Amino acid sequence: MSMHSSPPSVVASALAADRLGVGSVAQFVLTAATPMLVVAGVVTTGWAVTGITAIPIAFAFLAIVLALFSIGYMAMARRIVNAGALYTYITHGLGRPLGVAAALIAVWSYNLMQVAAYGIFGFLAADMTDHKFTWWQYALVAWALVAVFGMLRIDLNSRVLAVLLTGEIFIVVVFAAVSLIHPAGGHVAFTALNPTDLIGPGLGAALAIAFTGFVGFEQAPIYSEESRSPRRTVPTATYGAVALMGVVYCGASWAMSVTIGPDTIVQAAAVNGPDLLFVAVTPYLSSTVVTIGHWLFLSSVFAGLVAYHNATARYTYALGRERVLPAWCARTSLRTGAPIGASILQTMIGLAVIATYAAAGWDPLVNLFFWLGVVGGLGILLLLTVASIAIVGYFLRNPGDGYWRCTIAPLAASILLTAVFGYTLANYATLLGVPPTSPWRWIFPTIHTAIAALGVLWALSLRATRPDIYERIGRGATATPDTTAPATRTVPAGAPR
Amino acid sequence: MGDTLRLADDLFLVALDEQTGRHIVHTRTLGVALAGALLSELVLPSCINVVGDRLKRAAVPPPDALTHDIAETIDAEPHHQLATWIAFLATDATDRIADRLVRTRHITKVASRARLRTPTMTYAAASTMGTAWRAVRLTTLLQAGHIDQLQDAVLVAICHAIGLTGHLWRDTRQPNREHLDWILRKLAETRPDLHHLVTCVSATAGAQAFTPR
Numbered sequence: 001m002s003m004h005s006s007p008p009s010v011v012a013s014a015l016a017a018d019r020l021g022v023g024s025v026a027q028f029v030l031t032a033a034t035p036m037l038v039v040a041g042v043v044t045t046g047w048a049v050t051g052i053t054a055i056p057i058a059f060a061f062l063a064i065v066l067a068l069f070s071i072g073y074m075a076m077a078r079r080i081v082n083a084g085a086l087y088t089y090i091t092h093g094l095g096r097p098l099g100v101a102a103a104l105i106a107v108w109s110y111n112l113m114q115v116a117a118y119g120i121f122g123f124l125a126a127d128m129t130d131h132k133f134t135w136w137q138y139a140l141v142a143w144a145l146v147a148v149f150g151m152l153r154i155d156l157n158s159r160v161l162a163v164l165l166t167g168e169i170f171i172v173v174v175f176a177a178v179s180l181i182h183p184a185g186g187h188v189a190f191t192a193l194n195p196t197d198l199i200g201p202g203l204g205a206a207l208a209i210a211f212t213g214f215v216g217f218e219q220a221p222i223y224s225e226e227s228r229s230p231r232r233t234v235p236t237a238t239y240g241a242v243a244l245m246g247v248v249y250c251g252a253s254w255a256m257s258v259t260i261g262p263d264t265i266v267q268a269a270a271v272n273g274p275d276l277l278f279v280a281v282t283p284y285l286s287s288t289v290v291t292i293g294h295w296l297f298l299s300s301v302f303a304g305l306v307a308y309h310n311a312t313a314r315y316t317y318a319l320g321r322e323r324v325l326p327a328w329c330a331r332t333s334l335r336t337g338a339p340i341g342a343s344i345l346q347t348m349i350g351l352a353v354i355a356t357y358a359a360a361g362w363d364p365l366v367n368l369f370f371w372l373g374v375v376g377g378l379g380i381l382l383l384l385t386v387a388s389i390a391i392v393g394y395f396l397r398n399p400g401d402g403y404w405r406c407t408i409a410p411l412a413a414s415i416l417l418t419a420v421f422g423y424t425l426a427n428y429a430t431l432l433g434v435p436p437t438s439p440w441r442w443i444f445p446t447i448h449t450a451i452a453a454l455g456v457l458w459a460l461s462l463r464a465t466r467p468d469i470y471e472r473i474g475r476g477a478t479a480t481p482d483t484t485a486p487a488t489r490t491v492p493a494g495a496p497r
Numbered sequence: 498m499g500d501t502l503r504l505a506d507d508l509f510l511v512a513l514d515e516q517t518g519r520h521i522v523h524t525r526t527l528g529v530a531l532a533g534a535l536l537s538e539l540v541l542p543s544c545i546n547v548v549g550d551r552l553k554r555a556a557v558p559p560p561d562a563l564t565h566d567i568a569e570t571i572d573a574e575p576h577h578q579l580a581t582w583i584a585f586l587a588t589d590a591t592d593r594i595a596d597r598l599v600r601t602r603h604i605t606k607v608a609s610r611a612r613l614r615t616p617t618m619t620y621a622a623a624s625t626m627g628t629a630w631r632a633v634r635l636t637t638l639l640q641a642g643h644i645d646q647l648q649d650a651v652l653v654a655i656c657h658a659i660g661l662t663g664h665l666w667r668d669t670r671q672p673n674r675e676h677l678d679w680i681l682r683k684l685a686e687t688r689p690d691l692h693h694l695v696t697c698v699s700a701t702a703g704a705q706a707f708t709p710r
Contacts (some may be wrong), residue, residue, distance in 0.1 A: 013576055015584060017588075032622065334526075334660055336523055337706050
């Protein structure tokens with residue numbers, strides 16, 4: 001045993017000072033998850049549209065499934081330090097064609113979730129101001145602000161998001177506590193937590209709604225390279241965020257059902273919509289507190305708009321650097337370092353959607369927020385399901401890091417997620433709140449399938465025509481756009497097919 | 498003022514807006530690029546060698562105090578990868594190169610502090626020719642197809658890696674992209690070690706746009 005300890009690393013010390021800790025990574029993850037939007041917006045709209053009361057217990061079930069998924073996910077993150085996360089892991093586990101398919105699904109799904117939030121933002125703002133302006137006018141204001149934030153770069157607004165996140169979680173907890181203290185009929189009902197209520201025609205719909213609330217947790221590995229200790233920081237932040245989300249979502253939504261009454265919660269949600277959370281506590285709290293809650297709700301939605309705009313831009317940017325998407329998608333601003341090409345693309349998509357819904361007169365809450373939100377969530381669920389299978393495949397070829405982490409946990413997660421995905425597809429009409437024979441029950445899944453197929457075909461065409469680009473797929477933002485002439489390259493061992 | 502500056506000094510001035518005294522490149526991206534330039538100052542005279550993804554100290558003494566300090570650090574911790582060195586040097590590259598330029602009397606540093614805001618640093622050139630001229634010189638050489646000095650080729654490659662060539666060409670009607678492509682190809686063929694270093698700069702700078710803070 002050496003009597004002398006090695007001197008501290010100058011390099012490690014200097015880099016550690018600039019790195020993210022568990023709290024910062026968890027904050028980024030939770031901001032993307034938008035807790036208050038989930039509790040006040042997703043849950044209430046879910047109750048109203050689907051008529052299923054068991055959404056609270058669905059949160060608890062999914063928290064366990066996602067924690068199980070995270071075990072293999074984190075093991076993969078330790079092996080492949082790449083900000084591309086999901087589609088990168090799918091590439092390394094299942095090959096480049098499926099990787100490109102996953103990347104396009106990711107861009108499509110995050111775009112859907114982002115533009116969906118314009119619907120509820122406009123709805124809320126109009127409601128809070130007694131409809132001085134239309135929902136789409138408020139949505140356009142939010143759109144313009146998001147565009148500016150995107151161009152100015154993310155690090156300008158992460159501190160603002162941290163303050164808002166703390167406030168919204170606090171107010172959700174306060175509302176939940178007040179609701180539990182004032183149960184309907186004088187006794188606390190556990191109906192909404194009854195697991196047997198999940199078993200039935202609405203199982204898939206409940207799970208899909210609940211899953212939408214967790215979207216954002218999968219972005220934690222993006223921060224691996226920026227974290228103090230990737231092996232500890234990212235996993236701790238991920239498990240902590242999933243646990244916190246599970247507890248807050250399950251507890252807060254159950255508390256709402258307690259104070260409103262489980263037998264009347266669906267009807268109350270249909271009548272009050274996202275305002276249900278506030279209607280439930282208004283008799284017991286001062287109007288000031290409720291008003292603060294309303295503004296925090298609106299800010300939560302805005303934070304979600306910014307977070308998903310950035311997530312979409314990052315994916316698009318990474319694909320642009322790999323030249324899977326056109327090179328202009330990888331353009332960055334010299335002054336701000338922001339991925340402006342990708343940011344502008346996402347901004348234009350948002351504008352097109354708002355304009356379309358405004359012109360068509362479609363409902364911003366159900367048809368824009370809820371529909372596109374759950375469809376986007378379905379895409380992310382599909383990605384997680386495929387990623388869980390990819391993780392199994394990767395570690396079968398590259399063993400190590402423990403049998404539980406690399407085989408058992410990801411295998412169990414892939415089985416459970418596949419089941420969740422399957423039930424969701426089976427209950428898609430219920431999820432959207434349309435008749436069982438409605439064509440919408442297959443239109444959206446077909447779009448997902450078509451995008452995935454397009455991704456596979458595009459990857460295969462790249463393999464045939466641009467093998468240099470094909471080889472770089474899966475490297476994410478660290479891929480270097482090569483301006484030299486394509487040359488024969490040696491493919492490293494362990495590289496994706 | 499002489500034609501030859503150290504590579505990192507040249508890059509510092511090329512990226513400087515002489516009107517505002519601030520760099521036109523984002524702070525973090527500039528740091529990465531200057532870190533690459535500093536390492537290039539050591540690789541070019543073979544003071545250090547790029548061996549795979551590591552750096553190895555060689556027998557040739559570094560050209561100045563700053564690069565000597567960097568070489569000593571590399572020698573003390575040779576296990577780090579190239580990307581780690583770039584990230585490490587990027588943390589204070591801008592300040593250290595600014596200090597070096599101040600010592601050689603190319604610039605002066607001006608600290609300004611607006612009310613309720615954190616202090617910012619701007620840089621005033623000793624003469625306007627010393628700052629604006631560096632960018633003009635590089636653009637002229639690039640347009641004329643006259644870049645034949647390896648140091649200038651590396652400078653162009655790093656500028657391209659961080660997206661600065663677009664800015665250099667902003668007043669040029671027909672940018673000589675063929676010459677740029679030729680430089681990049683030649684660098685890859687004749688000096689794969691420097692090409693790898695520039696690639697690493699590009700990857701690190703690219704990852705910054707991807708990873709939020």
